[in-house]
Amino acid sequence: MELIVNSAPVYVATGGKEFDPKLPTVLFLHGSGGDHRTWALQTRWFAYHGFSVLAPDLPGHSLSGGDAFTSIEQSGSWLVEFLEKASVKKAHIVGHSQGFLSALELYKSKPEMCLSICAIGTAAAIPVNQALIDTAKESSAKAAHMMCNWGFGPGAHQGISSVPGMQPIAISRAIMSRNPLAADLQACADYLAGSEIAASIKAPRHCILATADKMTPLRSGKALAEQMGITPTILEGFGHMLPLEAPRQTLAALREFIQTVQNESA
């Protein structure tokens, strides 16, 4: 579906079912250079099992209009307006990498809108090498090439795919190459408020991390989990791009967390 937020059109994937704000909603936030397709193998399950799903292409990305955020802080107020436009008062928030930083800003702005927060393949701070940012300014495609090399774990590098015939590395490269990576990476590099907000979260929260994550190394993810006061789910042998390279395992961990929260709040 399409919403207009800040006067710009926003494409929102809804998991193959019409969005119903009366159902418990799960909001999926993609990472740097990504789009709603990051969540292709998670959103449909939720949409067909009692939830409503919102997986937007953030401004300036893929099928959405507008300009990319120049700071993570900007994304917080945007997400508030986005949820209001979708008539959603509260949602389970799921963020991958940079998407989790945006989730933190949403929580800071309107904690009451967050039924729960789940961090996937991320950390409280995501420092970015200046050379990568400079490369992205010159060419998103070149930066995407570097990021996919680092971002995917050994299985994806060996061409293993949960969907027959597909190459997740090539799919991610194609998407990232067309999106405003430089702005995303700069926003991540500049963001320093994550630890404080993460430590303040009162809503149910969880982390799903991976042992072979080179973009946000496991030790940073574990530090985040400690700040959030939870025991993370750690997926063995996978890299940073968990929703794509370990879709079943990521979905299983997400389902368990969100369904538990939902059952307890019912």
Add this chain to the structure above:
Amino acid sequence: MTNSSYFKPATIALHTGYTPESDHGSRAVPIYQTTSYAFESVQSASSLFNVEQGGHIYSRISNPTVAVLEQRLAALEGGAGAICTASGMSALFATFITLCSAGDHIVSSEQIYGSTATTLRYTLKRFGITTDFIDINDSDALKAAIKPNTKMVFCESISNPGMQVSNLPEISKVANEAGVPVVIDATFATPALNRPLEHGANIVVHSITKWIGGHGAAIGGCIIDGGNFDWGNGRFPEMTEPYAPFHGMKFWEEFGPTAFVMKIRSEAMRDLGAALSPHNAFLILQGVETLELRMQKHVANTLELRDWLSEQKGVTWVRHPNLDAEPHVAEMFPKGAGSMLCFGVTGGREGGAAFINTVSLASHLANVGDSRTLVLHPASTTHSRLTKEAMEAAGIPEDLIRVSVGLEDFADIKADFAKGLKAALRAAG
């Protein structure tokens, strides 16, 4: 390294898409000779049918052995995804009907494989899909041929049997600027010699019966989606509008870079049923593993044969893509432009027949891309019903011998061809 993998091609060919499986540790890719796959539970079955998760349901749609081959070929070409089919022709047909509906139009190179030309000229026409054939390397002609209802520009990387090398960078520029994808049959090139996606193509099709399988043992085809075309440009409602038979899915929105290949798996594989058998996938995988090594030897033998034939009495002409003549050939084929060549033999139709009847190492048959050297004389076989004039109009002179150069020791190929040429000279009187 390709757009899909950070491994080098020789490593991709051996490893991509498979790690030793957990139950038995089979080092070779196992043959999953099965029609179907037991569901873990009702919920799991429901998830598979509802595309909530990836996996296999029925081998007409996908199969684990075939999937390894698909993932390996996608990686070798640098594509986002691939789908294998029962033959090269079914790969082409699936591509045509996925992109075109009644009233749509294709621009094709006039120099293409005869069966493909027949499909475009006759079969698709019966379903309201028309094709204009042009000199594909004439940019002005290409620009002029593209209409509002054109859904693809089609060509072969090295044409069969004319040996024309399509100027892919230029063709892709013109087609993509007009919002039309370039579909290329790269059978004669293989990813070991040229990766068309790196030169601007959007979809690559192979008859993997040929050099990719490489041993003349199994028929198969493959379609590789480059993931580099904007299907949302307004020209492709098949990709952007809800597809009622498959959950009302909008393929471009849902799958983005793999929209095309997912549409093929969801529609054409269901409707055509042209699935590659797992056993054939296994045989072709054996060929893939040595593709790079074999192509080096194929090309080396071809260049030696080209040079030797050029100096022989009894040979009137030799045709092989010339790296020196056209800049785009050298740019696209730095490792050599394949292992097909044609030559003219003294004595016309009779001389050609004498050559074919005399060679013994080279096999006389209607295939190319075997490990063994293959020869064909169209005037006495595939085109024997045509007059001399009709053959010349088709660009196939009576004296043409088509050679698919094999992997034998070149000295033995040379000796065999010398015998054939001597017989042709005798026939010519």
